[in-house]
Amino acid sequence: MEEARLSPSLSFACKQVVNGDSEGSNTNQGITDVCWVACKDFTVEVGKDQIAEYIRTWEVHPSWLFSLEFLRTEDEGYRTLHHYRSRWSIPTPRTPIPKATACVYFVIDVSKIRDQTLPVQVNFQVEANRSVHAAGKSRFREKWLKDVVESKTLLRAAIDF
Helix, strand or coil: CHHHCCCHHHHHHHCEEECCCCCCCCCCCCEEECCCCEHHHCCHHHHHHHHHHHHCCCCCCCCCEEEEEEEEEEECCCEEEEEEEEEEECCCCCCCCCCCCEEEEEEEEEECCCCCCCECEEEEEECCCCCCEECCCCCCCHHHHHHHHHHHHHHHHHCCC
């Protein structure tokens, strides 16, 4: 299914900016999203590529690096859920292997009952945070990553090995 991959020029043309919700709130202004692949064209690899493309729209400092991996697929009858994990850190020359990382978990929901030409639905959740965010509907905050790393660093300092 090579045709399901978006060319760089097509994916750039598909990027859209959300201008807020219907109630006129400005909380979502300027959020960049990508055109997610249609349900019929979805593959695990296309999903991974599109999540990476979506992550690159986030406004985080360039010192943050991430890796992205596919975790598992769950068949729920009327939909299939594909789980991915992005692991974030700030490696430095002095500490190339960071003492703490932060994860952001993604779920791509591929409907089996909706029109198969509609795009997949994508949600993400930051490690140690209960809020589930819809891709393209909420702005990612670098502070979320910093908070997770800081919490892990403080916990590590409090434990005697």
